[in-house]
Amino acid sequence: MRLSSRSAAAVVALLACAHARAAAPPTRTPELLEKGRVSFKLNCASCHGERGQGDGVSAKALDPKPRNFAAGRFKYGAKPAQIFATLGKGIPGTAMIAFTQLPEEERWALAYYVSELRGRGKGAGSAKGEAAGPRP
Numbered sequence: 001m002r003l004s005s006r007s008a009a010a011v012v013a014l015l016a017c018a019h020a021r022a023a024a025p026p027t028r029t030p031e032l033l034e035k036g037r038v039s040f041k042l043n044c045a046s047c048h049g050e051r052g053q054g055d056g057v058s059a060k061a062l063d064p065k066p067r068n069f070a071a072g073r074f075k076y077g078a079k080p081a082q083i084f085a086t087l088g089k090g091i092p093g094t095a096m097i098a099f100t101q102l103p104e105e106e107r108w109a110l111a112y113y114v115s116e117l118r119g120r121g122k123g124a125g126s127a128k129g130e131a132a133g134p135r136p
């Protein structure tokens with residue numbers, strides 16, 4: 001059987017749609033950032049600290065230590081999409097578990113919020129989100 005070009009196009013459109021749905025992040029709005037802030041306090045601050053400086057109450061007991069986001073060194077990338085990916089996978093062998101129990105929208109809110117925390121400690125508002133790695 002030969003697929004008509006029209007149904008082939010429909011299949012392509014369908015696949016593109018499914019892909020877009022999985023990949024499209026929600027828009028970064030003040031409301032979403034606020035949601036991230038609230039969720040961060042609840043789910044992350046015990047390790048990463050209220051301001052993301054890696055100094056939460058359980059941080060002392062952990063090895064490796066929770067990341068200090070303000071210092072801005074992200075092993076797995078500081079772009080919101082990369083932080084979102086870290087939240088989906090966790091970091092095996094560390095206390096950083098996957099947070100897939102949180103809805104995707106909340107994980108995006110957290111990803112945006114954490115990217116905002118970056119550089120805060122130095123007073124540099126760098127939420128540009130370059131990839132990780134040593135900077136010149």
Ligand code: HEC
Pocket residue numbers: 040043044045046047048058062064065066067073074075076077078083086087091094095096097099110111114
């Ligand atoms: C039980 C402690 C704990 C909790 C709770 C926790 N983390 Fe982590 N997190 C860690 C540790 C430890 C690391 C560092 C792992 C490493 O060095 O490989 C880490 C690393 C990360 C990284 C990787 C940064 C990089 O270098 O790329 C991100 C992003 C992150 N955490 C975000 C979060 C967010 C957002 C939450 C809340 C939803 C959260 N974490 C909750 C312990 C925790």
